[in-house]
Amino acid sequence: AQSVAQPEDQVNVAEGNPLTVKCTYSVSGNPYLFWYVQYPNRGLQFLLKYITGDNLVKGSYGFEAEFNKSQTSFHLKKPSALVSDSALYFCAVRGSSNYQLIWGAGTKLIIKP
Amino acid sequence: EADIYQTPRYLVIGTGKKITLECSQTMGHDKMYWYQQDPGMELHLIHYSYGVNSTEKGDLSSESTVSRIRTEHFPLTLESARPSHTSQYLCASSELGDGYEQYFGPGTRLTVT
Numbered sequence: 001a002q003s004v005a006q007p008e009d010q011v012n013v014a015e016g017n018p019l020t021v022k023c024t025y026s027v028s029g030n031p032y033l034f035w036y037v038q039y040p041n042r043g044l045q046f047l048l049k050y051i052t053g054d055n056l057v058k059g060s061y062g063f064e065a066e067f068n069k070s071q072t073s074f075h076l077k078k079p080s081a082l083v084s085d086s087a088l089y090f091c092a093v094r095g096s097s098n099y100q101l102i103w104g105a106g107t108k109l110i111i112k113p
Numbered sequence: 114e115a116d117i118y119q120t121p122r123y124l125v126i127g128t129g130k131k132i133t134l135e136c137s138q139t140m141g142h143d144k145m146y147w148y149q150q151d152p153g154m155e156l157h158l159i160h161y162s163y164g165v166n167s168t169e170k171g172d173l174s175s176e177s178t179v180s181r182i183r184t185e186h187f188p189l190t191l192e193s194a195r196p197s198h199t200s201q202y203l204c205a206s207s208e209l210g211d212g213y214e215q216y217f218g219p220g221t222r223l224t225v226t
Contacts, residue, residue, distance in 0.1 A: 106154065
């Protein structure tokens, strides 16, 4: 079955520390993977994607993600967290049936000053 | 400025009323989507369109209908609103093809009393 898992409902990080938001997926074929961020009372904003090529993908606002095929993971990372990074983060993968995105349940990231 | 617009932003309506949620984009995108999202939860695809006169049902069963008469416009209609329709509705657009990111509108928060 196709699915995306974000195992942590919430991640708490102190400002200035590195952050990781986890995502694992299950889909047949080559995965197309995406990260989006949602600020309160707003729509989603695209952060970065992996389609093919280098396993380390760089995106907006200093975020990056590492594609690991053997672990079927696509974790989002940032070397130094900012309070303004506090938001809801969604991982998504293109499904192999109708080729539409399958979304994770979201991870709430809280950065404390 | 290229953008994606949704109106209204907030709507409170009584049971049994017919409602139309508007979505327009000036991105020049062929593909458009409607998602349903309960607060802080994952997105569920309810409708999508590849272009004019193309509409497809998504993974989530929905009592809503959509139309695509113009490339830039993708309205969603509920013929008879029910309390179970209370949710946030997000419209998005993207270029055709599997690897393109989606751009989201600000959403419509619907409450049916």
